[in-house]
Amino acid sequence: MMVCATFDSPRFTKSSSLFRNALVSNTTSFVMANLSRSEEARQKGNESFAKRDFRTALTWYKKSENHNPNDYRAPWNTSAVYFELGQYISVIDNTAKVLGFSLASEVKHKVLVRKAKSHLYLCQLDDAKRTIDEMSECDEKTLLASAIQSSLILRSSHDEHQRINGPGHGIRSLPHYKAQIDSVLQYIGYRHDSAQSMIDVLLSHNVEDSGQISLLLGGIGDARHFFQTLRIIYTLSFQQAPERNYHFTINDLKPEVLARDMIFFILIDQLATALPLGQKSMDPSTVPTVPTVRQTLITLFYTYTGQVMPPTTFDHLQKTIQLAIDGLNGKAPLPRWIRLNTRDAGPIVSALCSWRDEVPLSHAVPDFIEITKRIHAQKDMAFTTRGGRPMEERVAEHLKIECRDYSQSCLLLPPKYGMDPELKKLLDLPHSQSRSSQLRTYIEENWKINPTLIDVNYVKQGSNLSEIGHQPFEFERQMYDRCVWLRPKDPKILFDYAVPFFTHAARAVSAVGGRLVVEVLTGDITRVLEGIDKNLLHERDPSFPTKYDRIHLSNIPDYVGGSLFNCIYALPLLKDKPSSFASSMCLRNPQLFSSQAAYDNEYTTLPSESSIKNILKVETKLMSTKEDALMKTFQEPPARLPFAAMEYFAFLPAAQNLHLQDMASRATLEKWLYQVFIKIALPAQQPVSDPNHPDLVFAPLNLTAFFRILEITHRNGYPAHWLADLLTTILSNRVQTTARPPRTCPLSISESQKNFPPKFTDLSPFMAEIRTLAALWLGEDIGFGLASAVLLPTPSKIRSFSIRFSDVGKHGVIKTPVFTLLFADRKCLDGILAPPSGSDGAYNIRKSLLSDEKKEKGNVPEAFRKNSAVVTTWKWEMKESMGTFWMDEQVVEMWMKDDWVVSILRQDEWKLCVPPMNVLDAVVGGEYWVREG
Incomplete structure (x- = not known):
């Protein structure tokens, strides 16, 4: 018989007690083990954090929290890692978790401070305010409250400015460059680079069959790259290629360029309509006998390539000009594939009207011939001096006679079906001086000028x-050396090369039909690119692309900031595809740079490919063809050519998912940003100042560029608190840095690499402008906010001011953007310009503005530096001889009260262009950025 123990039996009670004791003991051991593991993991996390190995630190902190979820320290440590990484949303999540624990007051205070700062860096002002409301009264709370209040004022001022003025009229509407006094830029109707297609196999393979290919051509020039791209589309059209949509955005600063292209587009459209369907021959002798086709090809040829043209061609050109004017004025239809808004149409119409009315009456064929002969003689001499041969020796054998006749009379031969019998008789004469003379007389008396080569405003200047x-x-080489398979068969005259070039483009227009859009945008390329990126072009069709497969920029960067321009403006518009890139070339002064790295260093101050990749997230690759930018070669790379022999190079987005510890260190980034700021403010003195001199390096960027650089740097993944602290340091004029103002031009790589001893850099002359700009930029949101208050003007006190200058003088007549406004105490400026007798002569203005060891020594330069202000962001109106700028009203009132003067300062020669004028008399106040109340 089995006897069972009951619940109240001594045996069960003893067993139960033993079980409970064992359970408690085991649980205690388990808990203690977990606590130990948690603490061990947290300590390992701390060790990794101290080494800035943040990925490993996060792993250990997560393990620590898993082992002991009741300890606030693991999520608190995790928030510290995320703060260092600039991942402020994760900081906020973890600090919120920490605040769920019962915390000592001093711990809670630290948690709230970190959480509030994270909200501020994210520009979450209301959340930041709610966070500091939980804090006890203390100095840190007061400082954070001040930062929040300052940010709220700047934000509300921006909103009010937008409400009154509308979008697109904010801080980004201010000038992007320093001013230039001769404001009518040179007009170049005919380009000099080889025509390249923007579409290739690599791009085609990275687009869906029914997708859209979007291409942007800045500095479109004579549209040769556009036409070459159409020719590739044409070849694809009979290879069973997918029926894709094609969007081209074309831009040029000169409306005359786009007016000329508009003529080409209308003629191409007429050609597309008139060409018989199905013909694909490359033989120029097979031009259809349709009169419209023949006349259109002749007009395209002479308008595109010639200085003079037959009278019938001139008449057809004038009819086409009138068609363009009527189309742009809404009186007649434009080709359906051309899109432009009313704002962009106006300047183009003005140029077209000048070619219809003014230019034919003010310029004659003999002048065109004589000028062309003189220029060609100069070019041939320069070419032969460098070991080359003159053009007559370089052309193909079948073009030599035509080239010889052209050199005397600007005659380009028409096809036989367009030949005037009288001209044919002259051409049949034996070659002699008499024949050349008769040809020139015939051309001068019968032919007409090509009016599209003239910019009347530039001529008047x-x-x-x-x-x-x-x-x-050069047409033969430039149009075909990138597409040899599309060359004409058996050409006899230069015209024969134009036939397939334009007929292929026309057939592409016909084949693509309604799937082609060409969007025309006039004006500064920086405004176009940023306008598309920031949605500031409010007349633009919202269905148009905001991201592009390829961006072609010609040599625009030579004039607007080089490699840095590409990084700031072009790269953000590229699609996230391996085939996407922006391309440009150095055409102005390649002889100054020993390598691509040297070129990039001058404009970015980054001395190596790795530093550009780490900081700007950009890779630059040399290209002989665009495929070089995308395809890795598995053979030994060829020796690099001298930079002068290079052509286009591509800017590609580098990997965007790099962890912070794989990027540039904070010290490296800060040194670079200080160096860029100082280089913009105090560019090196140029060895030459002639705008046409090949040794001149443009340094056009004003201080608005620095805020765009901060924006791009933040977009590239660098923490907001790094950038906010640096900006606060600049605005407080407390910069201690190993960077120095540039001492070489172009900037040498060794200078960029050098770390000078840390030294205070006095930025006093630039404080008035940078603080005014900061008040406006921070209100608009550059991607991050400040967590500490700095002394900035209230936007309602920022005002537009104007100055009328009576005489710019010989130092102001120049077409380079190097001009700034210099304000200074009269006595201090006089001390610089006219030092006391017995001194070594006039002080150097640039060295007097410096504060490093290369500065001008003595009390006079020191007083000048403390009592001067340079304004880089201002607008020049040539017709009115007036400069305008925005500035803190209280600063200008101080200048007026303290007897300051103003002049225009060139930052290449570092000389004044006008006699200094009293600020009190010369400066006139205008509108406010925002109106109070």
Whole structure:
């Protein structure tokens, strides 16, 4: 018989007690083990954090929290890692978790401070305010409250400015460059680079069959790259290629360029309509006998390549000009594939009207011939001096006679079906001086000028008409050396090369039909690119692309900031595809740079490919063809050519998912940002100042560029608190840095690499402008906010001011953006310009503005530096001889009260262009950025 123990039996009670004791003991052991593991993991996390190995630190902190979820320290440590990484949303999540624990007051205070700062860096002002409301009264709370209040004022001022003025009229509407006094830029109707297609196999394979290919051409020029791209589309059209949509955004600063292209587009559209369907021959002798086709091809040829043209061609050109004017004025239809808004149409119409009315009456064929001969002689001499041969020796054998006749009379031969019998008789004469003379007389008496080569405004400003002196016999090489398989068969005259070039483009227009859009945008390329990126072009069709497969920029960067321009403006518009890139070339002064790295260093101050990749998230690759930018070669790479021999190079987005510890260190980034700021503010003195001199390096960026650089740097993944602290340091004029103002031009790589001893850099002359700009930029949101208050003007006190200058003087007549406004105490400036007798002569203005060891020594330069202000962001109106700028009203009132003067300062020669004028008399106040109340 089995006897069972009951619940109240001594045996069960003893067993139960033993079980409970064992359970408690085991649980205690388990808990203690977990606590030990948690603490061990947290300590390992701390060790990794101290080494800035943040990925490993996060792993250990997560393990620590898993082992002991009741300890606030693991999520608190985790929030510290995320703060260092700039991942402020994760900081907020973890600090919120920490605040769920019962915390000592001093711990809670630290948690709230970190959480509040994270909200501020994210520009979450209301959340930041709610966070500090939980804090006890203390100095830190007061400082944070002040930062929040300052940010709220700047934000509300921005909103009010937008409400009154509308979108697109904020801080980004201010000038992007320093001013230039001769404001009418040179007009170049004919380009000099080889025509390249923007579409290739690599791009085609990275687009869906029914997708859209979006391409942007800045500095479109004579549209040769556009036409070459159409030719590739044409070849694809009969290879059973997918029926994709094609969007081209084309831009040029000069409306005359786009007016000329508009003529080409209308003629191409007429050609597309008139060409018989199905013909694909490359043989120029097979041009259809349709009169419209023949006349259109002749007009395209002479308008595109020639200085002069037959009278019938001139008449057809004038009819086409009138068609363009009527189309742009809404009186007649434009080709359906052309899109542009009313704002962009106006300047183009003005140029077209000048070619219809003014230019034919004010310029004659003999002048065009003589100018062209002179320019070609100069070019041939320069070419032969460098070991080359003159054009007559370089052209193909079948073009030599035509080239010889052209050199005397600007005659380009028409096809036989367009030949005037009288001209044919002259051409049949034996070659002699008499024949050449008769040909020239015939051309002068019967032919007409090509009016599209003239910019009347540029001529009125003093042009020597050098822009008409292009060499048409470069057409053969430039249009075909990138597409040899599309060359004409058995060409006889230069015209024969134009036939397939334009007919292929026309057939592409016909084949693509309604799937082609060409969007025309006039004006500064920086405004176009940023306008698309920030949605500031409010007349633009919202269905148009905001991201592009390829961006072609010609040599625009030579004039607007080089490599840095590409990084700031072009890269953000590229699609996230391996085939996407922006391309540009150095055409202005390649002889100054020993390598691509040297070129990039001048404009970015980054001395190596790795530093550019780490900081700007950009890779630059040399290209002989665009495929070089995308395809890795598995053979030994060829030796690099001298930079002068290079052509286009591509800017590609580098990997965007790099962990912070794989990027540049904080010290490296800060040194670079200080160096860029100082280089913009105090560019090196140029060895030459002639705008046409090949040794001149443009340094056009004003201080608005620095805020765009901060924006891009933040977009590239660098923490907001790094950038906010640096900006606060600049605005407080407390910069201690190993960077120095540039001492070489172009900037040498060794100078960029050098770390000078840390030294205070006095930025006093730039404080007035940078604080004014900061008040406006921070209100608009550059991607991050400040967590500490700095002394900035209230936007309602920021005002537009104007100055009328009576005489710019010989130092101001120049077409480079190097001009700034210099304000200074009269006595201090006099001390610089006219030092006391017995001194070594006049002080150098640039060195007097410096504060490093290369500065001008003595009390006079020191007083000048403390009592001067340079304004880089201002607008010049040439017709009115007036400069305008925005500034803190209280600063200008101080200048007026303290007897300050103003002048225009060139930052290449570092000389004044006008006699200093009293600020009190010369400066006139205008509108406020925002109106109070």
